[in-house]
Amino acid sequence: MEDNPLPSFIKSGIYQLNSTAVFIDPVRLLNRSYTRFRVSPSTYYSRFFDSTNSTQSPKASEDSRKRKRKQKKKNKVQSLNEREQIADRRHQEVKPFLLKAHEALLEATDILKVLRNLRNDGCVVRECKELSKESSELSLMELGGVWQAPMYEIVLNYYHDDKTFQNEGFPLAHSIEQRVTPVFNNLVANEGNDDIEAELLNHKYIIPKRSCFYMSDLQQIDSLIPADSDCGFNLIVIDPPWENGSARQKVRYPTLPNRYFLSLPVKELCHTSGALLALWVTNREKLRDFVENDLFPKWGVTYAASFYWLKVKANGILPGELDLFHHRPYECLLLGYCKGKVGLSHALELPLLKRILFFTSPCLLQDTHSGKLTRMNPIPDNRVFISVPGDYSRKPPIGELLLDYVPGPMPARCVELFAREMIAGWTSWGNEPLHFQDSRYFVSK
């Protein structure tokens, strides 16, 4: 471990707490995708920064929590049904790793100080915008469902610096090149090395450098399948809209019955040399059972390890009891390997395929020719990453933490399914991949 990991955290957004746990700042991680804009920390951290917390130190709060946890556990154990008992055993197995990671965070006084200020990080007051209730967001899901959807177009604005007269004392001039393209059921890409502003029905979106999105319903996902598996993906992150009480209650997005996910074309999306698959799951045992026994076998995925996302508040304490049965303050990322499928598929027209190939990983062609492959490390189990959560159900960008375990050529070709945001070098697919790209989540640099 580094002597002082703080300077590297300031740059990278990743702070190594010990050999098995890291603290991450999603805003810093995301900002690596942008050159002209940056993610506004106050809009990212729209929750968990209320200071109604007690004046107790994080350590004292944690001790009193531990006492309560013990008491609760005593009362609880007898009343669990069979499935809940399995879930509880699973929880007891992972708990020491979570506690160790959390203790390491509470001991890292330098990062705790940074943590308290993450929400205002690097923002001058005027820039620290709050999400205004009045400025309505475009419902991309609704828009994609209407009969006019094929006619909606997005305008991509590319800024070019015009240096012609700069030496003659004139200020640097800019020109704007506009490209217009259908926004639904179409691969939309920013192949440049700068982020760009895009317009859709009077709403502005910020598109990261070297990224692309395909906005469609699940029914059209086959359009993402490459005609040649050499052009498939090496890292596939999936955060499905699982059915569960809480998503239905808050109705932030539609959920789907588990059987729908069986038809996701995971094998077909894999690169010839295989892929690391990262699947977000909830803590419900019924779902774990479905993933292990139905979903992974159907997708041709072999389970490899589990990582855990532990959520903390701005003062470093957990937002809820670790032992609280239905509201655990952590989520699980199941990792597995997919062998990939050699052979051709019908789905992509060659021009579209070439665009995916070029935009998401411009070096792939070169690397395929040079035969450069990643040196893949064995994947460890029970890694913990800690962060302060953003908006409801928004997952931290964990691609960077997985790259060491991705098979195939470098740089990895990465895709996120059911995405709500975009990242440089990635393809984002879902019915609202532009959701967090709305300009209200950004400030200009």
Ligand code: SAM
């Ligand atoms: N990973 C995302 C994040 O960090 O913000 C959250 C993804 S959320 C769990 C699931 C997403 O799947 C939502 O954006 C939802 O609208 C989308 N979704 C639901 N039904 C869909 C469908 N039939 N086709 C495509 N996307 C769908």
